[in-house]
Structure formats: structure tokens, C-alpha cells
Amino acid sequence: MTGSHALRLGDIAPNFEAATTQGDVDFHVFKKDSWAILFSHPEDFTPVCTTELGAVARLSSEWAARGVKPIGLSCNTLESHAEWIADINETQSADVRFPIIADADRRVATLYNMLDFQDATNVDKKGMPLTVRSVFIIDPKHVIRTIITYPASTGRNFNEILRVVDSLQLSDKRKIATPVNWVPGDDVIIPPSVKQEDADRLFPGHKVIKPYLRTTKLD
Missing domain, CATH: 3.30.1020.10 (Antioxidant, Horf6; Chain A, domain2)
Structure with missing residues (x-):
């Protein structure tokens, strides 16, 4: 399973329709006239991912102040996401309200080249590759402005991602x-x-x- 051409800075972020924890979304409609951060995590009910999504939720006022809509993704079902969100909220002192895409068929992950073909341990029970920790910062015109990829073993610093957004927005002005x-x-x-x-x-x-x-x- 391989993706389309490698996405680059300046590309238009591919559009997609998907089921999320906040209902079905058309990505370009969801983020219309806003910035967005599309980010993937390897799997629900895993420790590093739990801390990451808790951090994103706790930064909700910071995203809103910058006109940024976060949207997560992993190769899990909606049912899995819903059950896991309760754990995130409980353990991370968080209130997860941003949408999380259920991408069990890996359609969006393939479109954005998020799948991990290097780490033989980052697979599901069927041996299918899971996602790495991808981050796409996308501007109001749907242009990809930043791409950051972390391995499954390394949790992200979302304050740094906020800093990048601040830099991009200031340099645009x-x-x-x-x-x-x-x-x-x-x-x-x-x-x-x-x-x-x-x-x-x-x-x-x-x-x-x-x-x-x-x-x-x-x-």
C-alpha cells in the first residue's frame, strides 16, 4: 500500500471525506478560511499517543486564538476512538473535543503518506502498517506550509508546533x-x-x- 506523490511544502492539501468523532467531515469544508493541523498518531490505547492527544486538547484556547482547527487521525475505528477519549480525558486532565478521523481502511493515511513502512513493530494485529506521527500545518487557502514527521517512539512538542504557527502567521503579515x-x-x-x-x-x-x-x- 503506497501513497500518491510525496507531498511538499506549497502543495494544496488533498481533500477527503471521512468519519470522525465529531461527525462526517469534508476536510476542505471543515477548515474553510481557517488554518488546520492534521496530525496522525500510531494507535489508540497506547501511552505516548494518550499524552499527545491530551496536550492538544489542553491547548484548545491557544489553537482557537490563532484560528487553527486541529484534527487527528489513526487507523482505528470510531468505536475505538470514543472509548479511548474517555481514557485521555481521565488520565491527562483534558477534554478532547477536536475531531479524530477513523481511518481503519488507511485511505487518508495513504493519501498523506503517513504510513510507517520502516518500523516492523509499528503494525496492527494483522501486520498492517500503522501511521507515524505526521504533522501537516495547512493555511486558510489549503496550502501545506509545514510538514513534520516523528517516529512512533517520540512524542511531539505541541508548543513547538504552536510556535511554528505563530512564525508562519507573522511572516504572512x-x-x-x-x-x-x-x-x-x-x-x-x-x-x-x-x-x-x-x-x-x-x-x-x-x-x-x-x-x-x-x-x-x-x-
């Missing part, structure tokens, strides 16, 4: 880039593509460390 370890409020970088005369106009008082390395505070 202003002609800037963000430096290493940037968080909102830190100085940003003026890209080399911005001519000096434009930098003087757009970012008065900016610092020129090198002709190619210019930093500035934002109002």
Missing part, C-alpha cells in the same frame, strides 16, 4: 523571518530579499549586523 528559538515578542529578521531602502522605510531603527543579517523589533 509582515516581510520578516524568525530566527532560531524565536518566540512572539523577540526580535525578527529582515530577509535579504527586502532591499535596504525598503527596510529603512518598513523597519525604522533596525540593526544591520551584516548586510545579510538585519534584525528588528516589531510594534
Whole structure:
């Protein structure tokens, strides 16, 4: 079972219809005019995944503040998801309300190249591959802006994913880039593509460390 062509930054996120814990969704309709984070976990009732989905739920106000809709996925049934959500809420002090796709036939996982063909232990009881920990950050125009893939053994840092969203949204509004370890409020970088005369106009008082390395505070 193989996916379509490898998805890249700048591609339009493939649309799909699927059953979720919040009802049937048409993905592009679900996220219309919003950002979305489509993320997969290997399997329900597993320890790392339980902590991850709890973290996503606890960040619900942060996603909402940025206009981001999270939507999860694994190769399990709706019944499995519903039973597991109770465990997540109980053990993680969470309230899972975002939709989780039931992708038992691996149709969406194949479309997004989420299946794990490397780890022989990351399979279901029938020996079918499960998903890795994929993350797709998708903008309001359905454009894929970030792709991150973690192995099954490594839990994600969703605060880092929030930070990436902050960087993307800020760079869309202003002609800037963000430096290493940037968080909102830190100085940003003026890209080399911005001519000096434009930098003087757009970012008065900016610092020129090198002709190619210019930093500035934002109002």
C-alpha cells in the first residue's frame, strides 16, 4: 500500500471525506478560511499517543486564538476512538473535543503518506502498517506550509508546533523571518530579499549586523 506523490511544502492539501468523532467531515469544508493541523498518531490505547492527544486538547484556547482547527487521525475505528477519549480525558486532565478521523481502511493515511513502512513493530494485529506521527500545518487557502514527521517512539512538542504557527502567521503579515528559538515578542529578521531602502522605510531603527543579517523589533 503506497501513497500518491510525496507531498511538499506549497502543495494544496488533498481533500477527503471521512468519519470522525465529531461527525462526517469534508476536510476542505471543515477548515474553510481557517488554518488546520492534521496530525496522525500510531494507535489508540497506547501511552505516548494518550499524552499527545491530551496536550492538544489542553491547548484548545491557544489553537482557537490563532484560528487553527486541529484534527487527528489513526487507523482505528470510531468505536475505538470514543472509548479511548474517555481514557485521555481521565488520565491527562483534558477534554478532547477536536475531531479524530477513523481511518481503519488507511485511505487518508495513504493519501498523506503517513504510513510507517520502516518500523516492523509499528503494525496492527494483522501486520498492517500503522501511521507515524505526521504533522501537516495547512493555511486558510489549503496550502501545506509545514510538514513534520516523528517516529512512533517520540512524542511531539505541541508548543513547538504552536510556535511554528505563530512564525508562519507573522511572516504572512509582515516581510520578516524568525530566527532560531524565536518566540512572539523577540526580535525578527529582515530577509535579504527586502532591499535596504525598503527596510529603512518598513523597519525604522533596525540593526544591520551584516548586510545579510538585519534584525528588528516589531510594534
